[in-house]
Amino acid sequence: MLKKTIGIFVIAVIIQAVMLWTFGIKDSNNNRFRIDVKECILDNGLKILIVENPEIPIVVCRINYNVGAINEKEGMTGASHFLEHMMFKGTEIFGVKDGMREKETELFMEEDIFIEDIREFGEYSDPEISKENLISIRKNLDNAKILNDLDNIIKKGGGVGYNAFTNYDQTCYMWSVPSNKLELWFLVESDRMKNLVLRDFHTEIKVVLEERRMRVENSPSSRVSSGLMEQVLSGIPYGRPEWIIGSAKDIADFKRNEIAKYYKTYYTPNNAVMVLAGGVDNNKAIELAKKYFGNIPRSDIELIDNSIFNAPIQNEENRVIIKHPASDAAAIGYKTVPANHSDATILYFISKMLSGGKTSPFYESLIKTQIANELKTYSVGYKYAGMMEISFSPNGKHNIEEIEDIIYREIEKLKDGLILAEEIRRTKKQIKADFVRGLGSLDSLVGDIIDYESVIGDWRKINDFIPAIEKITKDDITAVANKYFIPQNKSMVIMRDSRKEAKNE
């Protein structure tokens, strides 16, 4: 399952793929493609999922909140991602000197009055006095806080990969600990769930605007892929032009009390799931979960109105052309189904069959022939929507239209049932091998459990994946291809190199 995500920290120490030693996989040969997860739900609704392996001296830990860009109302785009950033700024007990917490709240209120003033009038209404005052408030705030407190505590404790990501459906926090330091993880994460303090609020707005410049404004590849989302899923939250990160205007206008309300609404035990894998003892972990999270009250979460995901009917294909100083590139997208739909597995299978490996039809007809330089096919599955994405860039003498024709030719073959038994066999084998490779990395295993739980709705469905793949027939593929690969589902984004035109003029 591939999803577009953005995160807190692009330069984080990347965790090396952590391999499992023997882990919770059942040992009879028939069950070797199944995972064994211990599940426990606390009274307040918090779900705990554990994969035990006492041989591993570390624990990979993640906590996921069911909130993302689709939950954001107009004027608040980017709130989920901004809140993710704020989660790294400390809590009532981390990041502030003991005893200075109340003073800090007063100072926040004073600071916000000045900021509102600047936002409203564009400058200080009384330049000299106000500016001096704001500087003095900030000095006092600096004096109350402890810079990098949480980061340093985690670092000293041996925590690795302290990071997070946000996408349309979820916000997920992750770091791994030496297995004897699990309690540190529980202390920090439970405190972040109940006692967050929105510290460095206005500085972090600037950081996120820098992130927006990097990811959106100055990245040619994200212009194409985000542009495609906007077309394929237009009219529903996944296709909004502000993407996950939000509009620059909304980000610049965030107010502390609005983000605090957002936090209170969604950061509750009944809206979260935690996954721990590695050197963790099931009973001890549940004991710690009760100790640290047990007293956090559940709350009513505003249910999302499903009707907002009813996409408007599209009469013909959408096509958009962008001009940018970068090499020609394009992407074709077909609207498909949410990740939990039964066709989603077949769509994933089709994406692998078309471009997985060096004997796949797209590779043979486009890369091997050197018509295209690069080509990727993804089946993207969200909670309430999905799409098939084929992105590519042409080699020197070739053009986008030429590649497009070949792609349609291969898709028509699927629709006409021109599929070799050998292709199906090969794809099944590749998916099976990739699945086992994925289980071999603790990070990818934990990521999968989180995704299945939060996007598909139940981690147990992981164990249905390989059996469902095994069952796929030629007729399934043909039926699904005919159902989704039609002009009414199709969009295309083309990026043309603006430098070429400049030279021609």
Add this chain to the structure above:
Amino acid sequence: MSKAMNILIPILIIFSVCGTILAEESRESRGSKIVSRMEFPKLKIVRPEFEKFILSNGLTVYLMEDRGLPMIKMEAMVRTGSLYDKEDKAGLAGLAGYVIKSGGSLKDADTFNRRLDESGISFYAEMEMESGTLNLSCLKEDTDVGLEIFRQVLMNPCYNQKTLSFCKTQVEEALKRIKDSPNSILRNNFRKLVYGEFPYSGSNLVLGSRYNKEGTITGINPETLANINIDDLTEFHKKYFCPQNVIIGIVGDFKKGDMADKIKHIFSDWEKTVSRVFKPLPLNVKISANPGIFFIPKEQLTQSTLIMGHICADKLSDDYFALEVLGEVLGGSFGSRLPTEIRVKRGLAYSVNGYLSWNYAYHGMLTAFAQTKSESTAEVIKIMVDEIGKMKNFGITDEELKIAKEAISNTSVFNFASKNGVLQQLMRKDYFNAPESHSTDYLRHIGKITKDDVLNIAQKYLYPDKMTILIVGNPETQKNLEKEFDKVNIIIID
């Protein structure tokens, strides 16, 4: 008395420079008090068993059982690298890696690729600056297919022209795309400016996407690419791919004895050749071949991407331990100085970091990187240079030393997080002939580092006034930089 004075003077100076930090450090948060009262059980680490043997032809083999999943992973390290390329064939090793990955070292790449796909095998080959690696992973049921592919690729090369031509075109296309993104422009130009000399100055070209890397071609030079022909590849293989030059490691679902028999059977007729020692050309440049500010204009950018740095220390010197601490404090992670000053305090960047890189056969680099809106480019450059300067003049604080040492020692358990990882470390220690002080004794050495050690090392290796600073930004940024700095060298790429 004199000793006390020595301690006192640097503290006073630091206090005047960053008084607020020290004042804050005098008081703790409630959370940190809770953490310091917590009692953690003793960490148990089981060192996984492995077997090492050397065949009579000199091939070194490591085996480690990992019976959890029906999967086998194999890796071969080959004593080679783009450091040993000839100048008129620069990029040969890098290209060879990509050709091998594409099935080009066999007579028929199509047959090779079909075998990989039919068994769901993943195969990767890459020749870096000072080493070459081949990786293969397959399901247990395909162990023999995997081993046979490994054997053919290592022992029976027959490079084909078709795949070489294909790979060259792919590389040429990727070279054209360097200009698309500020990051790849930086990556392609920075080493050239800093090292200035072949083979160290060659840039690295990444092929494929982040999720599906086709290869990284080190030491590539667009002008010499055309000089490389099929005979060069054959010659390259003959020169480096001989059994006494290769270490093979296999980890996965097998019985050690059975696998040892298989390996002996497969590789024992690999012919031993004359042992040769490869030495790279000496590096004459000391700090940077091109100190100063360099600017590459690119249209339509709203943000500048910048990198600065210079040549640094050799990994194998004992200075390594203090430099490791220095790197951690300077920019290694969240809470380090560069992210703190630029991101946390001022909100001037999302992405900012600083690193000291290490190699075994040649000098590494100090690099600091940031992306900031066009208007704040000069400000960020000044802060970064200033921070590196403070590090050189005043070293680090007691608190920073404590955090860095604890972080380095407490995260070391992650070296044992996977059997595959443990095996790879063993192979690398063997390959680079790393001294004990850099492996088993590493933590003891880190533990001994003092603040003075770090200050001495900072004074020895940091040269904030001799750095190469490279910026990719929109054309208007050039004017701003020219106002702020004496000389800005312009590089035109479009």
